Amino acid sequence: xxxxxxxxxxxxxxxxxxxxxxxxxxxxxxxxxxxxxxxxxxxxxxxxxxxxxxxxxxxxxxxxxxxxxxxxxxxxxxxxxxxxxxxxxxxxxxxxxxxxxxxxxxxxxxxxxxxxxxxxxxxxxxxxxxxxxxxxxxxxxxxxxxxxxxxxxxxxxxxxxxxxxxxxxxxxxxxxxxxxxxxxxxxxxxxxxxxxxxxxxxxxxxxxxxxxxxxxxxxxxxxxxxxxxxxxxxxxxxxxxxxxxxxxxxxxxxxxxxxxxxxxxxxxxxxxxxxxxxxxxxxxxxxxxxxxxxxxxxxxxxxxxxxxxxxxxxxxxx
Numbered sequence: 001x002x003x004x005x006x007x008x009x010x011x012x013x014x015x016x017x018x019x020x021x022x023x024x025x026x027x028x029x030x031x032x033x034x035x036x037x038x039x040x041x042x043x044x045x046x047x048x049x050x051x052x053x054x055x056x057x058x059x060x061x062x063x064x065x066x067x068x069x070x071x072x073x074x075x076x077x078x079x080x081x082x083x084x085x086x087x088x089x090x091x092x093x094x095x096x097x098x099x100x101x102x103x104x105x106x107x108x109x110x111x112x113x114x115x116x117x118x119x120x121x122x123x124x125x126x127x128x129x130x131x132x133x134x135x136x137x138x139x140x141x142x143x144x145x146x147x148x149x150x151x152x153x154x155x156x157x158x159x160x161x162x163x164x165x166x167x168x169x170x171x172x173x174x175x176x177x178x179x180x181x182x183x184x185x186x187x188x189x190x191x192x193x194x195x196x197x198x199x200x201x202x203x204x205x206x207x208x209x210x211x212x213x214x215x216x217x218x219x220x221x222x223x224x225x226x227x228x229x230x231x232x233x234x235x236x237x238x239x240x241x242x243x244x245x246x247x248x249x250x251x252x253x254x255x256x257x258x259x260x261x262x263x264x265x266x267x268x269x270x271x272x273x274x275x276x277x278x279x280x281x282x283x284x285x286x287x288x289x290x291x292x293x294x295x296x297x298x299x300x301x302x303x304x305x306x307x308x309x310x311x312x313x314x315x316x317x318x
Contacts, residue, residue, distance in 0.1 A: 012286050014314040016060045023050060023067075026308030030077045031297045033216070034133070037083040038300035042094055043308065044074030049096055049106070052313075053085070056302055060315055068106050068114070072098025078129040078138075080152075085110075095138055097126035103140055105155060119155040122146065124166075132172040132180075137194055139180055141167025147182050149194055159197045164188065171214040183212035187226055189233075203238045205231060211254045211295075217261035221279075225255045230266060232279055245282045247275050254295040258303055263318060265305050267296040274307055276318050286318055 020026060020043065028044035043050040049068045055061040080093035089109040096104050102121040108114035122142035129140040137158065138150040147161040147170060165186035172180055179200060182190045187209045191200040207226040215221040221242075224231045228248035231241040253268035263285065267274045269292060276286040294308035303318045 012288050012316060014288070015317050016062070016315040018062045018313040018315075019311065020050070020313060021311040023048065025292075025311055026294055026313070027074050028077055029294055029297055029306060029308045029313070030079060031299055031306065032079040032083060033300060034079065034081045034083065035300060036081070036086055037079060037092075040079065040083065040085065040092075041297075041306065041313075042077045042079060043313065044070070044077050044096065046073050047071070049074060049077060049094075051092060051110075054299070054304075056299070056304065060304075062313065066108070066110055068096075068108070068116070070096055070098060070104070072100040072102065075099055075126055076128050078131055080131045080138075081133060081135045095129045095131070095140075097129055097140065099125065101126060101142070103129065103138075103150075117155065119150060120148070120157060122148065127167060128169045130170050130172060132177045132194075133174050134177045136177070137180075139170040139172070139182075139194075141170050141182060143167075147180070147192075149180075158194075161190075161192060161197075163190075168209055169212045171212070173214050173219045174216055176219050181212070181214050181222065183209055183224065185209055189222065189224060201235070201238065203233060205241065208251065210252045213256050213264075215257045215261040216259060217257075221257075221261065223255050223257060223264050223279075225253050225266060227251050228253070228268070228271075230255065230264065230277060230282075232264075243279070243282050245277065247277060247284075248273070256296050256298055258298050258305075258318070259301055260303075263303070265296045265298065265318075267293045267307055269293050274305070274316070276305065276316075286316065288314075288316060290314070 024045045032040045041052040082093040105117045124143035141147045143166040149158045169183040190202045212224040232243040248268040248271045250270035274288040292310040305316045
């Protein structure tokens with residue numbers, strides 16, 4: 001009985017739900033990871049991408065600013081640090097990948113000037129893309145066992161890193177923008193110096209990996225989700241994980257550190273659960289039932305978690 005009551009206390013309904021049924025099923029979401037566009041959320045669908053503004057002044061207010069036509073089923077989206085809605089003219093730049101394996105760069109002033117540039121493609125499904133904080137490079141990784149690095153100046157391919165399995169995630173760090181983290185499905189997490197095009201470090205837990213993230217507040221910590229097990233790694237002592245905790249009974253799912261790095265959000269569609277885990281104590285601070293979740297993301301500054309659940313955007317204050 002005590003364990004049941006503990007679960008009930010930690011369970012939580014979303015504080016805000018936005019119904020987007022008119023646009024279709026939500027496939028991918030992404031809060032901007034950059035300060036000048038921190039209140040912007042991208043929402044990907046089968047043939048469109050919505051640009052959404054989140055106002056968190058008194059209560060959470062959600063406004064769809066515009067939509068972009070996307071010629072394929074959206075698999076991942078990433079915002080560029082060029083994006084800013086704080087001055088005129090507005091500037092929105094982001095990358096979207098589709099199930100046609102192509103990378104598209106969208107740019108708009110939210111008025112009359114919008115364009116879409118196809119910069120290249122992979123040989124299979126693209127699982128993740130991300131711009132570096134200095135806006136020098138765009139990284140993309142795919143089921144084709146490669147990571148491609150694109151120079152933002154002209155969007156020319158700078159280099160390709162060959163992997164031993166499908167690339168699941170790429171991640172840059174705010175304080176070390178020349179280094180790129182790449183997480184492989186086989187369970188290996190690699191770090192590359194992109195400027196010199198050389199490997200720096202790799203860690204391996206020998207279990208299939210579905211998601212990984214680099215803590216934005218501390219470049220020494222990363223998290224990975226491997227066969228339902230949440231691992232916290234200290235890169236100064238990378239031989240074994242600092243913490244490990246079974247959070248899901250099923251394989252798969254997505255994870256993200258909170259802005260301050262104290263919490264990790266994890267979501268799994270097979271378990272139909274969102275969980276918020278405290279990094280140091282490994283205790284579950286919040287659980288929420290979800291039916292058909294996308295990935296999970298946090299606001300740049302506030303402890304606000306968002307998940308696309310089927311046709312709805314769901315937000316939790318943690």
